[in-house]
Amino acid sequence: MLNFIDTVGEAVAGIKDGSTVMIGGFGNAGQPFELIDALLDGGATDLTVVNNNAGQGDQGLALLIKEGRVKKMICSFPRQSDSWHFDAKYRAGEVELELVPQGNLAERIRAAGAGIGGFFTPTGYGTMLAEGKETRYLDGKWQVFETPIHADVALIKALTADGKGNLVYRKTARNFGPIMAAAAKHTIVQVSEIVPTGSLDPETIVTPGIYVNSIVRIDSSGAAAAGKTEQVA
Amino acid sequence: MLNFIDTVGEAVAGIKDGSTVMIGGFGNAGQPFELIDALLDGGATDLTVVNNNAGQGDQGLALLIKEGRVKKMICSFPRQSDSWHFDAKYRAGEVELELVPQGNLAERIRAAGAGIGGFFTPTGYGTMLAEGKETRYLDGKWQVFETPIHADVALIKALTADGKGNLVYRKTARNFGPIMAAAAKHTIVQVSEIVPTGSLDPETIVTPGIYVNSIVRIDSSGAAAAGKTEQVA
Amino acid sequence: MSIQSNSAAGSQTGIHAGIRATIQASDQPLGRDDLARLVARDIAPGSFVNLGIGQPTLVSNYLAPEQNITLHTENGMLGMGPEATGDQIDGDLINAGKIPVTELPGASYFHHADSFAIMRGGHLDICVLGAFQVSATGDLANWHTGAPDAIPAVGGAMDLATGAKDVFVMMTLLTRDGASKLVEACTYPLTGIGCVTRVYTDKAVFLTGPDGVQVRETFGCTLEELQDMVPVPLRAANVDAS
Amino acid sequence: MSIQSNSAAGSQTGIHAGIRATIQASDQPLGRDDLARLVARDIAPGSFVNLGIGQPTLVSNYLAPEQNITLHTENGMLGMGPEATGDQIDGDLINAGKIPVTELPGASYFHHADSFAIMRGGHLDICVLGAFQVSATGDLANWHTGAPDAIPAVGGAMDLATGAKDVFVMMTLLTRDGASKLVEACTYPLTGIGCVTRVYTDKAVFLTGPDGVQVRETFGCTLEELQDMVPVPLRAANVDAS
Numbered sequence: 035m036l037n038f039i040d041t042v043g044e045a046v047a048g049i050k051d052g053s054t055v056m057i058g059g060f061g062n063a064g065q066p067f068e069l070i071d072a073l074l075d076g077g078a079t080d081l082t083v084v085n086n087n088a089g090q091g092d093q094g095l096a097l098l099i100k101e102g103r104v105k106k107m108i109c110s111f112p113r114q115s116d117s118w119h120f121d122a123k124y125r126a127g128e129v130e131l132e133l134v135p136q137g138n139l140a141e142r143i144r145a146a147g148a149g150i151g152g153f154f155t156p157t158g159y160g161t162m163l164a165e166g167k168e169t170r171y172l173d174g175k176w177q178v179f180e181t182p183i184h185a186d187v188a189l190i191k192a193l194t195a196d197g198k199g200n201l202v203y204r205k206t207a208r209n210f211g212p213i214m215a216a217a218a219k220h221t222i223v224q225v226s227e228i229v230p231t232g233s234l235d236p237e238t239i240v241t242p243g244i245y246v247n248s249i250v251r252i253d254s255s256g257a258a259a260a261g262k263t264e265q266v267a
Numbered sequence: 268m269l270n271f272i273d274t275v276g277e278a279v280a281g282i283k284d285g286s287t288v289m290i291g292g293f294g295n296a297g298q299p300f301e302l303i304d305a306l307l308d309g310g311a312t313d314l315t316v317v318n319n320n321a322g323q324g325d326q327g328l329a330l331l332i333k334e335g336r337v338k339k340m341i342c343s344f345p346r347q348s349d350s351w352h353f354d355a356k357y358r359a360g361e362v363e364l365e366l367v368p369q370g371n372l373a374e375r376i377r378a379a380g381a382g383i384g385g386f387f388t389p390t391g392y393g394t395m396l397a398e399g400k401e402t403r404y405l406d407g408k409w410q411v412f413e414t415p416i417h418a419d420v421a422l423i424k425a426l427t428a429d430g431k432g433n434l435v436y437r438k439t440a441r442n443f444g445p446i447m448a449a450a451a452k453h454t455i456v457q458v459s460e461i462v463p464t465g466s467l468d469p470e471t472i473v474t475p476g477i478y479v480n481s482i483v484r485i486d487s488s489g490a491a492a493a494g495k496t497e498q499v500a
Numbered sequence: 501m502s503i504q505s506n507s508a509a510g511s512q513t514g515i516h517a518g519i520r521a522t523i524q525a526s527d528q529p530l531g532r533d534d535l536a537r538l539v540a541r542d543i544a545p546g547s548f549v550n551l552g553i554g555q556p557t558l559v560s561n562y563l564a565p566e567q568n569i570t571l572h573t574e575n576g577m578l579g580m581g582p583e584a585t586g587d588q589i590d591g592d593l594i595n596a597g598k599i600p601v602t603e604l605p606g607a608s609y610f611h612h613a614d615s616f617a618i619m620r621g622g623h624l625d626i627c628v629l630g631a632f633q634v635s636a637t638g639d640l641a642n643w644h645t646g647a648p649d650a651i652p653a654v655g656g657a658m659d660l661a662t663g664a665k666d667v668f669v670m671m672t673l674l675t676r677d678g679a680s681k682l683v684e685a686c687t688y689p690l691t692g693i694g695c696v697t698r699v700y701t702d703k704a705v706f707l708t709g710p711d712g713v714q715v716r717e718t719f720g721c722t723l724e725e726l727q728d729m730v731p732v733p734l735r736a737a738n739v740d741a742s
Numbered sequence: 743m744s745i746q747s748n749s750a751a752g753s754q755t756g757i758h759a760g761i762r763a764t765i766q767a768s769d770q771p772l773g774r775d776d777l778a779r780l781v782a783r784d785i786a787p788g789s790f791v792n793l794g795i796g797q798p799t800l801v802s803n804y805l806a807p808e809q810n811i812t813l814h815t816e817n818g819m820l821g822m823g824p825e826a827t828g829d830q831i832d833g834d835l836i837n838a839g840k841i842p843v844t845e846l847p848g849a850s851y852f853h854h855a856d857s858f859a860i861m862r863g864g865h866l867d868i869c870v871l872g873a874f875q876v877s878a879t880g881d882l883a884n885w886h887t888g889a890p891d892a893i894p895a896v897g898g899a900m901d902l903a904t905g906a907k908d909v910f911v912m913m914t915l916l917t918r919d920g921a922s923k924l925v926e927a928c929t930y931p932l933t934g935i936g937c938v939t940r941v942y943t944d945k946a947v948f949l950t951g952p953d954g955v956q957v958r959e960t961f962g963c964t965l966e967e968l969q970d971m972v973p974v975p976l977r978a979a980n981v982d983a984s
Contacts, residue, residue, distance in 0.1 A: 151405030232605030465847030
């Protein structure tokens with residue numbers, strides 16, 4: 035059931051302690067900063083977070099980690115020049131890390147949304163990230179068995195939603211949004227704009243409304259300004 | 268390498284005897300009739316054809332089957348009121364049939380294009396279409412192991428191509444086109460229109476040109492007229 | 501036996517009171533259109549639904565705009581509208597039965613793998629299918645008679661049976677020969693195991709599941725008369741059963 | 743040792759004759775830019791290419807428009823243009839290194855699973871990566887030093903190494919301590935097995951594969967001097983080797 039919600043606080047209010055939360059974005063593009071801030075304010079803890087990275091600087095996911103609210107990170111690239119909060123928590127043994135090659139991360143998320151119970155892929159074969167995993171020789175190469183990553187909640191950012199919850203994205207901010215929307219039981223989307231149903235061309239909709247549960251509009255001028263600032267930072 | 272080709276005959280000239288050929292379309296929507304006719308004229312035989320159906324009436328794929336050029340059909344729905352050519356060949360034991368649930372057909376084609384060596388899916392578990400297949404209990408249900416369907420050639424129909432081979436489709440004529448384009452070694456596309464590179468909105472491209480090898484434009488008024496006729500038939 | 505309120509009907513109280521009254525008044529077996537009307541009434545507002553080829557397609561005629569139902573067709577579309585007529589007919593816009601249809605505001609198109617991901621990923625609320633047989637535990641047989649000379653064709657039946665959150669079957673209860681299509685175990689080749697949650701027939705609505713078969717309502721017969729027709733143990737549904 | 747014509751260079755005869763002459767004349771180790779120029783020259787016209795973070799990114803500066811190369815960035819784009827400057831900078835348009843970039847005519851955007859399907863499905867012609875070590879048989883180590891206190895981060899490295907038709911590595915041949923990065927067997931944790939087909943270094947271009955290492959050209963050293971630096975058997979490449 036689709037709901038249009040006035041504030042990010044209300045949008046994330048149902049997220050429970052112990053939830054698995056997917057967070058869209060690659061770098062700052064597509065990061066739902068306002069929803070992450072609301073999650074931080076909301077107090078949910080003991081979270082497993084799925085994101086490409088593990089937080090940067092002193093904002094968003096990095097603060098969630100700093101505050102000890104993240105039990106486990108599932109990501110492909112935690113270590114960055116400004117991932118100091120994750121680095122500290124990881125070295126202190128206070129956050130668990132499941133490191134996943136980025137394409138496996140994407141495909142495992144896609145599998146969850148598509149009803150695939152597991153798949154074989156060559157990525158990672160023979161490396162320490164495939165240690166202990168089942169392998170099989172298929173299509174002329176050794177492949178590794180990978181399983182879907184499901185989530186309770188996805189927090190994503192899109193450009194525009196219509197009244198049916200259909201979404202379109204903007205440039206490389208699309209990244210993990212569409213597959214996370216499909217993989218989570220409950221998908222919360224922040225958008226810059228909500229348009230009347232019928233305004234979006236049906237040929238160009240990227241995420242059909244069937245994957246969307248809650249939509250909150252963020253003032254786009256403010257969001258754009260924030261994006262600029264963060265990009266420079 | 269992308270080529271724009273003047274005639275359907277030249278476009279399909281390289282298809283060899285014994286090839287696996289994917290043919291797009293669901294019903295008449297998205298069927299590349301002109302390319303199929305050219306394949307019929309071209310004489311290639313001993314083909315394995317992947318299509319949702321097994322030919323209808325006295326046209327296209329049905330004629331290819333009638334002429335004995337199809338060794339094996341991989342499809343989900345061969346039997347229709349007007350699939351008489353397939354029916355006759357099948358009953359005579361002159362065409363092999365691999366019957367695949369439609370979603371498994373789509374996902375197996377997708378897997379081939381995406382570099383997935385195999386996957387588990389609940390569809391078909393416990394039915395005669397899963398007999399002899401490996402099964403595994405995953406995510407709380409029994410699932411069946413399915414393998415990718417690769418092809419030498421895909422024949423598909425799109426609405427518009429640009430100079431980079433990027434494609435957009437029209438309504439439910441999209442169906443198998445995008446996944447077949449990715450699954451075949453060589454993808455041949457018939458389009459109604461070729462537009463200058465840069466004319467298509469990068470947000471709305473469905474098949475990126477990386478999946479396209481040959482493009483031939485079919486006079487769209489003629490194609491549309493043919494579509495109407497076939498729809499009524 | 502009275503009609504029990506189910507969650508779908510309960511959440512749209514009053515919308516279809518007129519229709520409900522009509523059905524309650526019936527002491528005859530339901531015709532195909534009345535059955536379609538009943539199924540339509542039972543679909544919760546806001547649901548995403550796939551209607552199978554044949555009898556289930558009739559359900560679309562009775563969905564009220566207030567229900568805000570989105571129809572999926574597995575050949576790549578959400579937001580399918582009614583069958584196209586006259587100038588609306590467009591060869592590029594068809595449903596899974598290859599019938600020309602229309603597009604409603606808010607529709608979207610996608611390719612076949614994405615379309616079946618919607619089904620197989622468990623995102624559809626309800627799929628309504630025809631059937632040859634349904635077993636007491638919800639096994640479905642609807643794609644193949646098993647006749648040795650039959651050419652099999654499965655289409656999307658197995659994906660729909662496996663993927664939707666609820667699978668409703670619509671069928672006549674008895675074959676032309678008077679045999680029950682609700683059976684202890686299917687004798688026709690299976691489409692899916694334990695997937696059917698409700699069976700809408702001309703004589704009764706059944707709830708199927710691991711605990712056996714409950715009867716939600718009957719049309720033109722008593723529970724006892726129904727039991728005589730059906731070779732599986734029946735019991736009346738609890739109010740909160742569906 | 744002279745530069746051998748490879749298929750890429752051969753198919754674009756004349757386009758980069760000037761660049762080639764420059765490299766041939768060099769009897770010094772190549773600088774990073776000259777190396778990037780060399781890699782750019784070796785990419786066949788019409789190729790789809792992914793350039794890894796760091797040194798490989800320099801290659802984009804030397805791709806000639808006539809080569810008609812399409813750049814892929816794994817965060818969801820084909821047709822990536824040069825780095826954005828000034829008003830072009832758009833936080834929603836970045837590359838895999840999170841640097842703002844531009845969009846060329848004919849670009850397209852897609853989500854992460856579709857983007858990695860392009861790589862993993864074997865559709866990219868070439869991917870150019872940096873490396874810590876490459877083995878004689880083309881094993882790649884480029885994601886992790888293996889140091890016990892290091893926080894590992896893999897990103898898309900393993901997908902790129904496994905998926906592209908050809909994997910080119912760009913690196914200095916020697917570490918700061920003078921150890922060869924071309925090794926008999928990698929001591930750092932592996933990124934992929936047998937995936938590297940060419941290694942571009944400041945001192946030589948190597949062709950790697952199941953049959954061992956061939957040297958296509960040297961820069962500022964003889965094959966014998968090179969062999970003294972590298973602990974794997976080297977042989978001169980055949981003209982048709984690459």
